[in-house]
Amino acid sequence: MHKENSSPKNPQKIRIITNVLKTALLLWLRSQVSQISQLKVEIQASDRQLLSGRIPGVSIFATHAIYQGLHLTEILLNAENIRINIGAVLKGQPLRLLETVPVVGEVILNEEDLNASLSSELLSTALNDVLLKLLPEHSPNAKPITWQKISLANNNLIVCGIQAPETNPTTIEMSVSIELLSTHSLQLSQIQIKHDTAVLTEGNQGHYLDLGSDVDIQELTLIPGKLVCRGRINVNP
Incomplete structure (x- = not known):
């Protein structure tokens, strides 16, 4: 056949x-x-x-x-x-x-990579937004800050930078405890902000940071040397 x-x-x-x-x-x-x-x-x-x-x-x-x-x-x-x-x-x-595609997963950043990210617009803008949230008198017209170092501890973030006018640059240090309040918002507490050696603000009053509706975080863990984030984010066309 x-x-x-x-x-x-x-x-x-x-x-x-x-x-x-x-x-x-x-x-x-x-x-x-x-x-x-x-x-x-x-x-x-x-x-x-x-x-x-x-x-x-x-x-x-x-x-x-x-x-x-x-x-x-x-x-x-x-x-x-x-x-x-x-x-x-x-x-x-x-x-x-x-x-739009919903993406579920896990992202890990070690402290070394987090510090390497300080020059990125995404991270530097986020840190500036947090500073403005915690210290409203630090207006957008203030001298720009060059963020230089991030340290991670248990649920705590310490970030240092230099506010550089043409003469006599000064240091900024921001220490804040971060906890997941809901799937799209963070609670900031145990706040301390120093300008050189002067303490500008200090206290345990809670502040809230809205991450937007495209974010759905299930877990955010800060431990010494590492940040772990698990959740969902929408990837738009």
Whole structure:
């Protein structure tokens, strides 16, 4: 009996296309960071699902990644129900997300990487916002602060910087206890802010920091030398 020998070609072509899609996804992930030491990606999708532009799940493990100037020691993430621009990718265009993707996972920053992140706009702006929250009289028009060192203790953060006018630069030291109040807000307490040797503010009165609706933190742990954060964040297209 004569057997058709053309049928295996279709699965082979599909496999080639899905390999292209997986490569495009890896390239997109790498494009989100300026540097990465190790990246492992597991794509939980059938060939048919990939060809429809829907990816039920992706698991990502990375070490020593730099995202917008933040040095991330270790990342373990899981994303579900991802929609991508499949038609454009097959034409050789870059991969894009078509919908917001909720990402659940864990991020670890050791103290060394946290200090390396001080020059990033994200971290320096966050520290300035905290200082303004705790010390409202420190207006945005004040001399800029160059943050230089972060130390981590049990639920406590100590950050030091230099406020540098043209002559006679002065030091700023901010010590604050941080606890998770809700999934999108932090409580700041046991506050002490020094300007040179003068104590500007000190007390245990609680202040609250809203992290926004795109954040859903389940755990935030500060221990000597390490910060661990577990939760969910929305990645927008």
